[in-house]
Amino acid sequence: MLTRSHDMPFGAQIAEQGVRFRLWAPGCDRVALCVTAGQDERAFSMDSCGGGWFELITSHASAGTRYRFEVNGGLRVPDPASRFNPDDVHGASEVIDPADFDWRDAAWRGRPWEEAVVYELHVGTFSPEGTFTGVLERLDYLVELGVTAIELMPVADFPGARNWGYDGVLPYAPDSRYGRPDDLKALIRAAQARGLMVLLDVVYNHFGPEGNYLHVYAKEFFTERHHTPWGAAINFDGPGSRDVREFFIHNALYWLHEYHLDGLRLDAVHAIVDGSEPHILTELAERVHASIGGKRRVHLILENDANAARYLGRGSSAAPYVTPYLAPRAAPHVTQYAAQWNDDIHHALHVLTTGETDGYYTDYADEPIRHLGRCLAEGFAYQGEVSAYRGHAKRGETSAHLPPQAFVSFLQCHDQVGNRAFGERIAHIAPAAAVRAAAAVYLLAPGIPMLFMGEEFAAKSPFQFFCDFSGELRAAVTQGRRREFARFARFADPAMQAAIPDPNEMQTFLASKLDWSLLKDAQAEWLAHYRNLLKLRRDVIVPRLRGMSGRSARFEVFAPESLRVQWQLGDGSTLRLLANFSGERIHADIPAGQTVFASSTEAGQGMLDPWSVVWTLET
Structure with a gap:
């Protein structure tokens, strides 16, 4: 029997004498x-x-x-490091x-990171059951699609x-649900067992607003010296921060060792404030990699609105990796985080x-095609340039020195769909030809592609914000959600605000579940498109990355x-891309090399149809 546990x-913790219980409660004189x-x-x-620690070993x-x-003196609270709370957080x-x-x-x-094709999913809405077992029962579908990694939302x-x-x-x-x-x-x-990596989204920048009792007995978990959108920041650099840092570092180690996960995606790390050295992100990555050693591949991924390329550095590889396709070749190895x-x-x-240009899309409205080109060739579009949306502050760090696999590309994700007032997917708000062209770009580019559940068959269900x-x-929360959109002209009318789905209503959650019965007819054509692209990626692109x-x-930009x-x-x-994101036919010199994919019916005659993409490979 092969078992795994994290100490x-x-x-x-199970011990020889029974169970050992430990709690850090620096705000208490006594704990029972x-x-x-x-x-x-x-x-x-x-x-x-x-040091604020209490312990008991009991049979x-x-x-x-x-x-x-x-x-x-009387308040009874769950264990903040509970491995399971069957009756919810209270x-x-x-x-x-x-x-x-x-x-x-x-x-x-x-699996090596360059083989990753990530599929982000929400356990509760991915299947009718809304359970881990419901996801398990659809793993074969994901393998057939061409996915190599699933990423579970928290x-x-x-x-x-x-x-x-x-x-x-x-x-x-x-969560027991x-x-x-x-x-x-x-x-x-x-x-x-099916060759799929499993990544987990973790949140180290705040605790939720209900069910967090740490304020009662361990105020040192938080600091008023730094603030985040959720209030007082997690204390990573003040008095008592050593124990706080260990709580989160061990959380990463716990998921990777006890659950044998292949990686973690750290949510919104730009909201983690740490003025100490090493930064908590650096220390966490170093501890993770040291604990894994060379036993297996584990990948750490960031979400970081600051575009801080410093965490994505590569070092010289100690030994080449032998691919199943080609001769051995050396590659830079990840020193901290594999990608962002x-x-x-x-x-x-x-x-x-x-064509939408409001909100944060303002920063891309001037030359979206140039921003796309820079992302494909250099990683970030903003590498220190001024962001009008962010009050004309500079955003980002130079990223051109990083390989394309340091960046996760996507056309949809939970945020970009669910943060819309009605949770519309892109296939509902953009021409089908445009969406298919965009998919042909990001799924075949050398960066790491990520799909959002249901994208591959243009799911008709929205993905709305629910709680x-x-x-x-x-x-x-209900009122705050509606006020959030009041600054948009479309929702200036109170009646339109009232039409925004109530996050707390059961129907908002149910409407967000994937409807697998619709996987036919027009949806089947979408699925065939995605499967074809992912097969080309697997067979032609990945072996050369x-x-x-x-x-x-x-x-x-021509x-x-x-x-x-x-x-x-x-x-x-040499891999070449030619893309026309306009609604007009244009003259274009077709790139040299063997055609890998072409959506333009007249690509061979030097013309490119509207919303057309051509990929070629020259060996």
Whole structure:
């Protein structure tokens, strides 16, 4: 039996004498452990260990035992490092023995990052069941699609029955609505058995607004010296920050080791404020890579609106990697983070396909085709230039020295769909030809592509913002959501604001579920398009990516909304793109080389149809 567990310095851990419980509660003089046995609950005084730590090892608990901590003379709270909270975030935690799960996957070592085709999904809306098992039952579909990695939106325990996941308050506990810990492990095991990597979205920049009791007994978790959109920042650089840093570093280690995940995507790290050295992002990455060693491949990904290229650096590879296709060749290895979500390429594609230029799209409205070309050739569109949307502040760092695989490209994601008032997908707001052209660009480019669930068949269901808060918070979130759009001319009318779906209503959540019964007729044509592109990527592009370096590409805007890009791939071959994002036919010299993909019916005659894309490869 192959088992995996992470030795945590806090929470509940199976020990020879029973269970060891540890809690950091610097705001308390006394802490008690309350253990539930049937209808009875017994309280045991915990020993003070200094530095705000309390500990108890007891034989009165075992796997399956429900427990809480009593703090401040009577308040009973769940374990902040709970491995499972079966009765939601306000209920008791449950002791979990990770040794009870048999992994049976000793051969899995992960996959090289350049092979990644990521599929982002929300567990609760991906399947009718809305569970880990519901995802598992559709893994074969994803393999057939051409996906090589699934990225789960956050699963950490959140308040209520439904949530995007970014309001989690128990970052070690998979939400019980999706299943038990073993159900998540079974999903990961089944995915890896099919050659699929599993990535998890984690949130280290804030806790959700309901169910977080740390303010009561561990105020040192937060600091008023820094502020974020959610209030006081997480304390990564003030007094007591060492224990706070360990809480989040161990969370990353826990998911990667105990759940054998292939990587983590860190949400909105631009909202993490840390003035100390090393920065928490640097220390976390160093600890992760040191713990993994060379045993398997693990990939860390960032979302960072600041476009801070410093975290994406590469070093010289100690040994070449032997691909299943070609001779060995050396490649720069990741020193901290493998890649960052590239919002710039999404925004440029969105403006080109939809014509929308409000909000943050303002920064891409002047020359969207130039922004797209720079993203494809150099990574970020904003590499220190002034951003009008951000109050004319400079944004970004130089990124041309990085390989294309340091950037995750996408046409849709949970944010860019769900942050619209009605959650419309791009296929509902842009011409089909434009969307298909955009897909042909980002799915075949050397960067790492990411699909959002249902994109591949132009799902008709929206993906709306939903949650399930209680009390006054429920009404505040509903009203806040509608006020958020009041600055847009379309929603200046109060009646239009009232039409925005209520995030707390069950129907908002249900409307966001994928309708798999529609996967036919016109939707089947979309699916065939995506499958074809991903097959071409697998067979033609991916085998040549290993060994790519930065400054390997150049681009040219040769006509309004028309673009040429050229890359030197890792094997020395040349990949070329010709794209027309206008509604007019244009004259264009077709790139040299063998045609990999062409959507233009007259590409061979030197003409490019509207919304056309041509890819060629010269070896």
